[in-house]
Every structure is written in structure tokens, then in C-alpha cells.
Amino acid sequence: MPQAAPRHGDQPRCDDVVELRVHGVSGxxxxxxxxxxxxxxxxxDARGGFHRRDGPDSTDPDGVTLEAYRWGDLPSGTVGRTLAMVLLLPFMLSNAAVWMRPTGSGAAGVTVLCRLLALNLTVVYVVSIAGVALDLLAWRCLGAAACRAPFDTLAGLDDRPVGQRLAMSALLPIVAVGVLRLLGTRRPRPAGNPLWAVEPLVVRLRAIHVAAALAVLDLLLLTARRGGxxxxxxxxxxxxxAAVLVACVGLLVAPGLIxxxxxxxxxxxxxxxTGVLAAGLTVATLVAVARDERGWQSSAGLPGYDGITGGALLGQMVLLVVLSGVVLWHRGRSALPRGLGAALIAAIAVGLTGAFSAGLVYQAGVLLGGYRGDGGPPLPYRWTLLAFFLHVAVAVLLCGAMTLLSRRRRRGAAEAxxxxxxxxxPPEATGRLRRVTKAVARARFTEWVGLLAxxxxxxxxxxxxxxxLGQFGREPDELARHYLRLPAGAVGMGLAGGTYLLAAVLLALVLGGLFAYRRAWFRRYVGILWDLGTFWPRAAHPFAPPSYADRAVPELADRIGQLTERHAGVLLCGHSHGSALLALAVLRLPPSVRRRVxxxxYGSPLDRLYARLFPAYLDEKVLREVGERVGWRWLNLWRDTDPVGGWIFAAHRPGEPPSETTDPAGRVDRRLRDPAGLLPSAGERRPPPVRGHHPGESDPAFRAAVRDLVGRLRSPDGG
Structure with missing residues (x-):
């Protein structure tokens, strides 16, 4: 890591302390x-670096040297990287799900299910690309149906035999798999001293996923050929x-094998x-299909494609239902059940994958005109689009219902x-008091997220x-008319709604990725998706974006070690997600460094969210270990108006009986009244703001906590 030469104001004093600030996801x-x-x-460097005030003195009025670590560009430093994360969003979510597994007897089963689900996402991705290349282009547009020009004579393939058309078109999904593999080989810099040594696991997962993708492509081609x-x-x-595909599943299912x-x-x-065998079989399959001059089965669509597509989508839903059942069975009893995030995030990943795949095939068919006169895209995709529309509609209704049903209890707690x-x-503060109560009530909706999830x-x-229903060949229109008594066209409206909704989601993701990179204020609201999704290494899906924590946490630990060599101590100040980075950095520090830290x-989600979302990695035991390693020189500031952060060990609200305990963890949390007052103070025109989740490093309470911890660092016994 490059190191700047000391300048005026950098010379350490015997009691000099550095206040190292690490920001949250707002960047x-x-x-x-x-x-x-x-x-x-x-x-x-430019993507992640340490900064100080530029001037004759970089210290604050308390005599503390200020330094900031900016890591915001590590997960999304360029437009291309941001767009890649948008396109790989389902893979990223499926990878995050495996880190959300619960503790106890169900943990191993959840890990296997998450990895199988991740493998299925790759399979569905390849099947959808093959649907465009093989079913639409090679079979329909260049053979069975008359598509729009120039797709009906694409590259002169319309005069070629069917086998050659299929073999040539199969290069498109092969290239798509190659692109995924290239994206999966990207590694964060620097590669040395990583936080999690999972790169060998990623290599194995990558080989398994590529092998499965090629095997499924071979099955599509060979099943169509066997139709004749x-x-x-x-x-x-x-x-x-088929044996290659079974071997890929076996490698993931065998307990602890990989x-x-x-x-x-x-x-x-x-x-x-297995990957080499799959590649060899693909070459042999392409040659066999291209050179086979026998007649092909006459059908509107590629023979066997609907069955394989339906099987892949059905397997996806079976895995998700089993995963949800296992997680719900093993969940803990708390406001936000621990480990439940695995089922929620996996459900979102599956929904997006199915919708993206169905939308790709559907829109490609509309563009090419390949589905005219035969009822639309393959039946499994029609059901998938309809299910996506129903899921989103029900989710919106659930959020609205949960908001209304919880309002009374949240309002009552906020008023207390x-x-x-x-x-x-005072009477003139009535309106202000009402707004503060609403802010506290909104922040407490986080406690209901578990039930919603x-x-x-x-x-x-x-x-x-x-x-x-798709596997049994039932048409959506048929069931809507005969069993639900819906008017003709209702299903068509649902399918159209699904496609428009999907287009809106894709547009929002792309614009969100671009604006998150270009506008800091926008990143504050959407950056949490990217920053949390790419925080965890690739332990389930090898094509997910690489983890920036493999660089950020070791870089922080190294810098802390360097600062303790030149200063009396280092005060680590972490806001929001920055507190998680610092907690993991503390666990890497050697004893000689920890004694001076x-x-x-503040605004920390370590217990309120992370300990519940990631119970196997950031539970109370780990948090206590962090406290022990810094000699319990730890303070956590939190506000009731904060929807993200909260207390870590104890609430300590005013009016509640004090906690009589010798446990040092009970002295970590300090609640900040927010706002500081209801009316403007003397000389001010506006009342103190409601801080919520905002950092507030200049607040008197924050500076008081800094002086407290700096005093402990400067004391001879270390506080």
C-alpha cells in the first residue's frame, strides 16, 4: 500500500491519538x-484511500489527529463495474443468501440448498439464452416460422440444414457462459492477505457451474435430435x-467435499x-448435430425445449420452497428472526432470475416475430411471467398491510x-413533537421486517x-376461464403487466447503478444493495461480483498497525456499515496493536440487522470478542429515530430502571436523544434537526464520546 511521506502536522507527540473515521454505505x-x-x-489509491486535513495542523480542538478511510469506490468504482453488478444481481443475491444461514443443525443443509439454488440460476440463465438462439432463431425464424426481416435469413443460415443451424446458433449461449466465466475471474486488488481465503473454493465452483451450463446446452441439442x-x-x-450434470450436483451435495x-x-x-469433460462433450455434440443429415421432428418449437425449461424452473421453485421451509423451521424467536434472510434473499434472487429469463425470451420473440400464431412464448415462461406479476403485486399489498397493521403499535411505542x-x-412545540413521534414510529418499522420477510x-x-401447472401443460387462460371465472384477456393483461413491470425493474436497476456511481446523494439510498451484496465473498455463486472486504478489511488492519507505531493510540470511528468493517479489522489485529486501540x-447495524441477518458470523459471541480485544474501550451511540442502527448490547432508554451488572458489555451503548431539543436554542432560527441515521460527528455527544475514549487511550493503564 503506498505511503506518503510525513508532512508538517504529521509529527507524532507522546500523547497523540489518531481518530480514524470510516464511513457507511453513503460513500x-x-x-x-x-x-x-x-x-x-x-x-x-484512488478507489480506496486514507485522507487527512490539508493545512498546518490536522488536529481538532481536542488535540486528536483526524484521518478518514474512504472505501466507497471499492464495490462500484466504474460505470462498467456498476452495470456488471446490475446484470449479475440475482447471482449476487444468491451468494449473499448462503452467508445468512442460521446456526445450529440446519446450517449445513441451508448451505447445500443455497449452492444448489445458485447452480440452478446458472442453468436457467443458459436455458433462456438457448431459447433465443436455438428455439427462436435457429428453429423458428430460420425454419418453422416466418420471422421479421432480416432475422428470417440471418447470415445465410436459412439455407443450411437444421443441424448446422442449431450448431452455429449454439455458439451464442457458449459465448454467454464464457462472458460469465470472465466476469467470475475478476479479483479485487490487492490479492494478498485476504479477509476470507475462499479463492480456491471459487475456482471449484466456477468449474462446476461452467460444466453444468455446457451439459444443459448439450441436453437441449441432443433431446431435440432424438425427436427425429x-x-x-x-x-x-x-x-x-446427464452424468456430468449429476456429477455437478453431487459435488455440491456431498457434505463438506468442496x-x-x-x-x-x-x-x-x-x-x-468435470469441466474438461463437459467441454469435450459439447464439442462432440456440436459436431454430431451438425453432421447428422437425418430428418428432424416437425413442430412449432424446438423439440424438448419446453420440457427442459419447465424442469429447470420447477427445480428452482422446489429448492426455494425446501430452503424456506428449513429456514423457517430453524429460525430463532426474535423480532427479526435470525437466519430468515437466507429465505428472503433467495426468493428475490429466484424471482428476478425467472423474470429476467422469461422477459428475455418473451421480448426477443416480440422483436423477431417468432411467436406469431402459436400462442406466444414457451408455456413455462408464460407461467413465470404471471407468477412474477403476482409476487410483486402481493408483496406491495403485504407492505401496505403491514404498514397499516403495525402503525398503532409503532405509534404507541414512539409516543412513550x-x-x-x-x-x-411547551405548547408551541406541539407540531414539532408530532413530527418527532412520526420519525420514531417510522424507524421502528424495522422491527416488523422479520414478519414481512x-x-x-x-x-x-x-x-x-x-x-x-406449466409442467402439466395447463394453459393460464384455460384455468382463468374455467376455474377462476375470470374474463377473457385477464391473463393476457397479467402477462403484459409482468413484462412492463420487468422492464421497469431493469430500467430502475440500470439507472440506479449509474446514479449510484455518479451521485453521492442517490447512492445513500440504493448503495446499501451493492455494498452489502458485494461485502461477502463468493461461497455459493462464482459469477457474483468479487468481495471488496477482501481488500478493505486487511487494508484497514494494516493502516491501524502503522498508526499505532507512530502515535499513542488509534480511535476507530465507524458509522453504519463502516462499523462492521472496523469490527472485522479489530479481529485481525495482533495483541500489541489492540492494546492501543x-x-x-454510531448508527451501527451490528446487532439490530447484521446479527440477525448473518447469525453464523456476526452474532453476540463475535461482538463480545470484539469488545474483549479492545479491552472494552468501546462506545456505541444510537438514536431511536434511526431505522438502521441501534444498540448492540443494551438499550438504556431514559425512564427505564438502570441495569445493575458488572458485565462490561452493558456499558458500551449510549443512547442519544434525537432531536436534542424541540425549539430553537438562543440565537438560532431553526430547532435542532432530527439526525436519524446521519453520522453527526460534530454533535456534542459524539465529541464527548471521543474525549472519553481518547482519555482511556492516554491513561497509563489503558482505560
């Missing part, structure tokens, strides 16, 4: 974090391709051999909190039902 500029117009970079009559060659190739160090070499060799904070408000995860049965967190 604020260093000048904002440090509260200075001019800053200079003292370490790091089987031969010994096609039977052997079909059997071997994770354990004892079996790592065997798993790596087996995965790579505000009444304790402002027991005798459980309800949404249970909606997976809707997708399973539609997939089963203190920790200040």
Missing part, C-alpha cells in the same frame, strides 16, 4: 467526513451429458475434470419514547404451483 467524500474544505491523501430418432451416438452423448481442507485437492481435481425524552413540552418467503409456494460506533 461520503473525505472532505465531508473530516469537516474540512481541503484534504490530502496519505495512503491507499435415436442413434447409438446421440444416446451415449446424452447419457454422458469446503474441507482435507478434500480440497480431490474436489479441485474432480471439478476441473418521546414522552420520556420531552416530559413537559417470513410472509414473503412463504409465497414461494405460488411459484411452485405455477411451475407445476479504542472503538466508537
Amino acid at each position: 461520503a467524500r473525505p472532505s465531508v467526513i473530516l469537516g474540512a474544505e481541503r484534504v490530502r491523501q496519505v495512503a491507499g 430418432g435415436a442413434t447409438p451416438g446421440t444416446t451415449v452423448l446424452l447419457t454422458l451429458s 469446503d474441507r481442507a482435507a478434500t480440497a485437492r480431490i474436489a479441485t481435481v474432480t471439478a476441473r475434470a 419514547i418521546v414522552a420520556r425524552d420531552f416530559p413537559a413540552p 417470513a410472509t414473503y418467503a412463504s409465497l414461494a409456494v405460488v411459484g411452485l404451483a405455477t411451475s407445476l 479504542a472503538l466508537l460506533t
